[in-house]
Amino acid sequence: MAKKKGRTPEETSRDPAAVAILELACELEAETAFARADAIVPCNIGSQGLCCKHCAMGPCRLVGTVERGVCGATISTIAARNFARSVAAGAAAHSDHGRDLAYTLLEAAEGHAPDYGVSDPFKLAEVAGYLEVPTRDETGATRPLGEVARDVALAALKEFGRTHGTLLYLKRAPIKRQRIWHELGIAPRGIDREVVELLHRTNIGNDQDPDHILDQAMRCALADGWGGSMLATDLTDILFGTPAPVYSQANLGVLSKDKVNIIIHGHEPTLSEMIVAASQDPALIEYAKSKGAQGIQLAGICCTANETLMREGVPLAGNFLMQELAILTGAVEAIVVDVQCIFEGLVPIAQRFHTEVITTSPKARVVGATHIQFDERRALEIAREIVRRAIDRFPLRGETHIPDIRSQLIPGFSHEYIDYALGGVYRGSLRPLNDAIIAGRIRGVVANIGCNNPRVCHDSLHQYVVTEFLKNDILVVETGCGAIASAKQGYMTPQAALEVAGPGLREVCETVGIPPVLHMGACVDNSRILTVLSQMASETGLGEDISDIPAVGMAPEWMSEKALAIATYCVASGAYVILGGSSGPVSGCEEVLRLMSEGWEKKVGGRLEFVEDGEEIVRRAIAHIDRKRAALGLPEYDARKWGRSGDRRMSYILELPFEERIEAVYGGRRS
Ligand code: SF4
Numbered sequence: 001m002a003k004k005k006g007r008t009p010e011e012t013s014r015d016p017a018a019v020a021i022l023e024l025a026c027e028l029e030a031e032t033a034f035a036r037a038d039a040i041v042p043c044n045i046g047s048q049g050l051c052c053k054h055c056a057m058g059p060c061r062l063v064g065t066v067e068r069g070v071c072g073a074t075i076s077t078i079a080a081r082n083f084a085r086s087v088a089a090g091a092a093a094h095s096d097h098g099r100d101l102a103y104t105l106l107e108a109a110e111g112h113a114p115d116y117g118v119s120d121p122f123k124l125a126e127v128a129g130y131l132e133v134p135t136r137d138e139t140g141a142t143r144p145l146g147e148v149a150r151d152v153a154l155a156a157l158k159e160f161g162r163t164h165g166t167l168l169y170l171k172r173a174p175i176k177r178q179r180i181w182h183e184l185g186i187a188p189r190g191i192d193r194e195v196v197e198l199l200h201r202t203n204i205g206n207d208q209d210p211d212h213i214l215d216q217a218m219r220c221a222l223a224d225g226w227g228g229s230m231l232a233t234d235l236t237d238i239l240f241g242t243p244a245p246v247y248s249q250a251n252l253g254v255l256s257k258d259k260v261n262i263i264i265h266g267h268e269p270t271l272s273e274m275i276v277a278a279s280q281d282p283a284l285i286e287y288a289k290s291k292g293a294q295g296i297q298l299a300g301i302c303c304t305a306n307e308t309l310m311r312e313g314v315p316l317a318g319n320f321l322m323q324e325l326a327i328l329t330g331a332v333e334a335i336v337v338d339v340q341c342i343f344e345g346l347v348p349i350a351q352r353f354h355t356e357v358i359t360t361s362p363k364a365r366v367v368g369a370t371h372i373q374f375d376e377r378r379a380l381e382i383a384r385e386i387v388r389r390a391i392d393r394f395p396l397r398g399e400t401h402i403p404d405i406r407s408q409l410i411p412g413f414s415h416e417y418i419d420y421a422l423g424g425v426y427r428g429s430l431r432p433l434n435d436a437i438i439a440g441r442i443r444g445v446v447a448n449i450g451c452n453n454p455r456v457c458h459d460s461l462h463q464y465v466v467t468e469f470l471k472n473d474i475l476v477v478e479t480g481c482g483a484i485a486s487a488k489q490g491y492m493t494p495q496a497a498l499e500v501a502g503p504g505l506r507e508v509c510e511t512v513g514i515p516p517v518l519h520m521g522a523c524v525d526n527s528r529i530l531t532v533l534s535q536m537a538s539e540t541g542l543g544e545d546i547s548d549i550p551a552v553g554m555a556p557e558w559m560s561e562k563a564l565a566i567a568t569y570c571v572a573s574g575a576y577v578i579l580g581g582s583s584g585p586v587s588g589c590e591e592v593l594r595l596m597s598e599g600w601e602k603k604v605g606g607r608l609e610f611v612e613d614g615e616e617i618v619r620r621a622i623a624h625i626d627r628k629r630a631a632l633g634l635p636e637y638d639a640r641k642w643g644r645s646g647d648r649r650m651s652y653i654l655e656l657p658f659e660e661r662i663e664a665v666y667g668g669r670r671s
């Protein structure tokens with residue numbers, strides 16, 4: 001930070017823990033992503049989607065009077081192709097993650113991965129139903145769990161290379177939505193096929209109709225949302241359990257001054273779940289003590305963090321932009337990474353401390369890191385080896401700077417738990433949520449998801465938009481690094497509803513005992529949001545399709561191609577989606593911007609917009625919610641109708657001394 005004139009720490013992040021460490025980075029002259037972002041001026045042509053480098057006749061930069069590339073490609077074709085290729089990359093990343101989980105389940109079911117098993121047999125049976133795997137044999141007897149698990153894994157793998165028909169999971173969408181996909185010809189077939197076809201179509205000399213290219217971008221993204229990502233979520237639940245509320249903490253203050261700190265970072269839960277188990281191994285805890293530590297503290301960054309948080313309550317050290325900052329505390333013995341969102345900048349920072357960067361995936365190595373390849377067949381053994389290595393680093397630890405900042409949170413809101421919380425064990429349903437929206441207690445729903453981006457003041461847009469939505473009685477559901485931002489802000493406790501939420505939302509949260517911001521998991525778990533929206537559309541009162549629901553999706557600080565894939569599958573599922581923080585990757589092409597907003601709205605009922613400013617994001621989102629309410633014939637939202645519930649008066653009254661209680665209730669009259 002110190003070398004270049006850039007933003008001050010306070011201008012760089014809204015998170016006080018991050019600001020404290022950024023001040024330390026200035027003192028140490030340590031380089032972080034924030035400093036690199038200040039030093040690198042983004043390419044004005046590439047950032048608008050106006051540069052094509054798909055062949056060696058280019059790269060062609062379509063600026064000034066240049067209207068076509070060497071091959072004759074127009075600005076619209078180039079911008080659409082660039083966007084589509086990002087969607088393909090994002091869909092590939094999520095879906096490949098899902099494939100790995102299918103292989104893990106298969107290995108476990110066939111007895112080759114003894115450290116894994118079926119943790120949620122109910123979910124296994126449900127998924128078997130979707131994948132047309134019988135759970136009973138010809139005689140009607142229940143098939144052994146291992147056999148069903150094996151067949152579910154094989155059926156899941158088949159979806160990646162499906163040769164005929166469309167993805168089986170599409171039937172989980174509302175009927176009307178399925179019809180739209182089939183009529184438009186964008187119902188995804190094999191998951192891999194859609195990624196490959198999109199890359200094929202955007203190769204030089206192929207699809208040269210931007211609208212048609214974007215249709216395939218939707219089909220590919222749908223293969224992610226209703227295919228790879230949804231499978232990843234379901235298979236993770238089968239293997240490690242379907243999340244339910246747990247208690248945890250968030251921010252750098254969860255690191256321990258006295259214990260061995262191990263950070264898990266990346267996306268896949270297969271190794272991190274084993275590291276959770278290894279860190280609880282009494283022999284390893286004793287080993288840590290033998291090295292002078294008081295124990296072992298695990299903490300997570302990014303979506304590996306979200307996976308282990310949701311199921312095990314492993315605390316969150318921070319979101320995407322805090323991976324380097326965690327090392328700068330000087331208190332991290334090892335940062336263990338698998339795939340996606342891992343900074344190459346971790347190694348030079350770690351080399352200034354005693355921290356070991358350990359890569360584990362055969363798909364992602366980093367020069368200068370230690371590579372310990374993960375193998376499901378020896379999962380716990382490898383996890384133990386990693387934990388032991390971290391412990392060995394503890395005596396090398398120097399001065400530490402752990403900010404004493406952490407927030408409480410209650411994560412774990414799978415769609416199954418939301419059903420249960422709202423409807424109880426015998427009649428789990430989203431009916432109460434629909435009713436609250438119909439009555440106007442809840443004005444609508446916002447899904448706030450996605451990354452951080454150092455081009456934006458860290459967490460600032462997440463914090464701003466979420467606060468505004470809560471004040472406006474809008475229930476917020478979250479995943480990914482946006483969820484971690486809210487967790488750090490303290491919005492994921494039921495108490496937050498009393499302090500921040502508007503009167504109607506507060507009533508609902510008080511009644512059900514839920515936070516006003518629900519943590520639904522990692523970035524692959526946006527599939528859970530699709531499931532909730534489908535269920536809401538299936539209940540009566542809010543139309544019959546996702547596009548009818550007063551809901552908006554957004555990623556105000558997005559940076560990853562995965563966010564583009566997520567945004568596109570949400571739009572293709574009928575949602576209005578806003579990507580924030582910049583003018584967007586196709587801002588140089590009016591036609592493509594129009595195709596993705598008005599064009600997609602006409603075709604699929606959802607629209608994608610790029611909006612830089614937080615206030616404008618909130619304004620457009622609320623306007624959309626109110627428009628959808630009006631279209632459904634729901635009463636106009638009116639905050640004055642709510643907030644005088646008996647509960648609140650009762651809790652206030654019960655705290656009063658007896659005489660004052662009588663006064664409050666009867667105005668002093670006693671019979
Ligand atoms: Fe240029 Fe066309 Fe080649 Fe792209 S595909 S680099 S526009 S010649």
Ligand code: MSK
Binds near residue numbers: 449479559560562563
């Ligand atoms: S980790 S994709 S920065 S949400 Fe899923 Fe966070 Fe975005 Fe990576």
